[in-house]
Amino acid sequence: MKFTLLQHQDHAIGLLRHSLATGHKRPMLQAPTGAGKTIIGAAIVEGAVSKGNSVIFTVPFLSLVDQTVERFAEQGITCVGVIQGQHPATDPDQPVQVATIQTLMKRAIPPAGIVLIDEAHKWFEFYGEWMARPEWARVPFVGLSATPWTKGLGKHYDDLLVPTTTKELIGKGLLSPFKVFAPSHPDLSKVKTVNTEYGRDYQSSGLSKAMSEPVLVAGVVSTWLKLGEDRPTLCFAVDRAHARKLSDEFEAAGVPTGYVDMDTPADERQRIGERLKNGQIKVVCNVYTLTTGVDWDVRCIILARPTKSEILFTQIVGRGLRTAEGKDHCLILDHSDTTLRLGFVDDIHHEELDDGKHQKSSATKRDREPPKPKECPSCSHLKPAGVRKCPSCGFEPTRQSQIEEQQGELIPLKGKRKARGEVTPHTPQEVWSMLLWWQEFHGKSPKFAKANFFERYGGWPDGLHSRPMAPDASFGNWMKHKQIAYAKGQAKLRKMREAHAAA
Template sequence: MITLRPYQTKAIDDVFERWLRAVLRVLLVLPTGGGKTLISAALILRLLEMGRRVIFFAHRRELIKQTFAKLVRLGIPPELVGIVMAGVEGRCVDSIAPRPETLTDDELWRLWARRRPQAPVKVASIDTFRNHARPDADVIIVDEAHRALAKSYVDVQRAYPEAWHLGLTATPFRADGKGLGDAYDDLVVAATFAELVEQGFLVAPSCWGSKIKANLKGVRRSKGDYNADELARAVNRSELIGDIVDHYVRRGNDAPAFCFAVNVEHSRTLAERFNQAGIPARHVDGSTETSERDDAIAALRDGRVRVLCNCNVFTEGTDVPQVKTIILARPTLSEGLYLQQAGRGARPHPGSPPFVLLDHAGCVTAFDAPQDPREYTLDGRKKRDKTTVTLPPRKECPKCYALVPSAQRTCPGCEYAWPAAELGKETPMEKDGELELLVAGGAVNGRVLSELTHSEIKRLKDWAALVDTWRVENKERDARGEPLREHGWILYKWRETTGLDHAPKGARIPKLTPEQKARSQERRRVRRRRASSDRRAEHEAASTTPAASDESPAPEQLATVPVRPPAANHPASFTLPLRPAHGPLETWEL
């Protein structure tokens, strides 16, 4: 049996709490290395005890194999787990196979992974399932759910409209910046990267930029990211690749490393240059034979290989805790892709050197370090307000190219001291007037505070006073258990008092934290349900319609229907809420 961590137990409880409130489609967010597969295994165990039939979807063989092993390790008999994937045998040898607890994961897969059509739990390849008969299911779980708007996954949701749906991901957004609100109704953040680092379950990287930058001018965009062919031509250059190898020698701690390349040719070139420098390296891509890929990972674990160069192979579902250096050689516009790749080195491993992120792609300055705060939402990334000038969270040391927080005065890598004029946190503050500016280089539109006009300073002070009013009112509303005001209230009041449609330049627009937003949304839902119940009671009191008989169900009870007839190996019967898969929660009786 596997012991769950506190945040994993709470995440499972939060998911069930939403399902039992008839929120059928839930997205669970947890950073890479936080144990999403373990959470899903424990959740499936609880669902089996309730008599539910479950299908777990993944898009790669490694993820399916990993999930099957963890389900069995957690205590689910392998006889109850069927595999829906091409190449898996149908003939069972359960009666003569060695018991799972005596086997390695590879042996467990080889001896116990079978199709088992009648099993209550299915671990399915989404590609194989498209041409597969639809088995009965009460719960659908999707791994790497940032893919959930792809047609194959949308078809699954349509095939099981009344099932409970759960998506698992570390990055709840797509490359084009759009959210997953069309696929899921609510979001549960199990823990943040910083929280897991604080608890000792992940390690935060030190981040280093590069002296030689790729020239991406003229590289076109395609499907939310750079055009792969044009990007490869821009980065597959001798001087850039040589800098990557030198950077690993200087900063990589001689630790096992994943190097993420643009395409196959770029990855092969990188591996060749590492080998020429005396650093054992291999190349792996999507066409590499499974046995060769497994041997490459084993070689990385046991030290025969130091750097494993790849193209879109180890981005997802790869668990190699020995890896403590990540080389980003692939510039990207996708925050999700960057976080997936960077997270491959975050798992703790006894005796390993510190985690190092060598960023040759400009990702840290574009998307922040993995441990920096970020907001998760189903709505997607909002466009930056052009009227607000803000500092990037990370800056690059001009001497050693360390990527450090923008407010830091001295570089921890080389002790370089930034001039005061370049320090964002050196921005003048007028405490008596509660004036706060968060602007590049301590300036508004290139001018320091002393150069601003009286009217500009007055507008900034008026804005700061309005923000203070918003914060005080929200504190009082929170104490009374009322929904909190969004930041749009500040803009509305600003427009009402000044006639301006935007905040003053250089001003800071505050936002509710994810926790505050979730708490506020829940209170609004409760308020709407209460108002709906009151209106219904008034209508019934005024109605002349005869009262329902004693045998009629209470109006606040959900209608329930049997999901399936009890199977021979599943005597337990159960019911699920009868309601459409999509629609506002407040319109349904709970």
């Protein structure tokens, strides 16, 4: 090895040795994005070759073949052949073979003393068939992944090794800190959830329609212009059509923008990466790609692709967590509510592999989960739960008074308010922002928000900002209560009129 292993990388090798020594044949090694997973892999390869063992190193994407060969060469490992199409580096006599899984599925697999499976969270049924063959039963298969949380992965791997975490590496300065803003809140209530390669997630067609609303597309660009500070940025879209809309919107705003999808040739993708590095373009809109194997200097992530998948979310944010000179943090502009839904990416952690069985939720499990972040009502910055003063803008909500004035009447805010259940435990700013959202989303009269605010507080929202905020369940219940009360009042009025007419 040309480079000395860092402490967590050396620890990873130690955990793997112990796992194999204690009889495990299918260990899974988890290494966060930016932890040097390829360097760890190179150390494993070098150790195997030094003992006279041949190695097969599999990758799921064509783009990772040359990248892996180059990384191995940087570590002094040059005895490498490639199994992939008519690749110029094809050499079956070399002890190390870097192969795409797709090619191995079509060819006879050469013998090996150890198999390394890169990006092992991306599961192919062929892996299971290969592992189950009698002649491979005693050969170690080592999975490498930043996110080995695929459902059923525990059926095939027998030991999860976690030498470090994203939070630990950020604390040591080996990964970049990050700041998250949630400037918009899309309505995904009508988007179906289906089975995907990342588990249960939003259906792409419905998601694309929801996220392609002009106000959301324009909001992505306007927010970046306000907060992006010209940082080199990756923008993650739902599909090609959505990515093109975002790219066109950035270009229309005078922001030089690149576009990448699965069909973008490797040389063109490399040129786009160089242009981003040189500042010739500021934003790269992409879809179905740039979630793995990207070592670009990225300082801003735009998440315009909502997801329910911890795997996809972690892989996306991980593109911006590599450190770089002059980079004090990665800016994450989350237009998808994913951070609010899943939590901060460095709080996502699993201590065991999923064996495919139904996991019953328990109080103990819920107690272990970190509380989800909260949005600052002033600047949309996401802060850890329990932090009152916003680290970004300094806004600190005032504590709710135990007496609330409504329509000139003082109402005690104690206990359950059955008679006045419409009162909700929000600050005036939160109520005003949620009323604005409700007015816009439901197509209400321009006077709706002000009228309801005045009805509640007996005054106008003077001095409050007018940024809409998605309502929570408590606010929704309050609005439902008002609608029911209004409907009952109208029904009573009709009966009175009918009785008067009959008389």
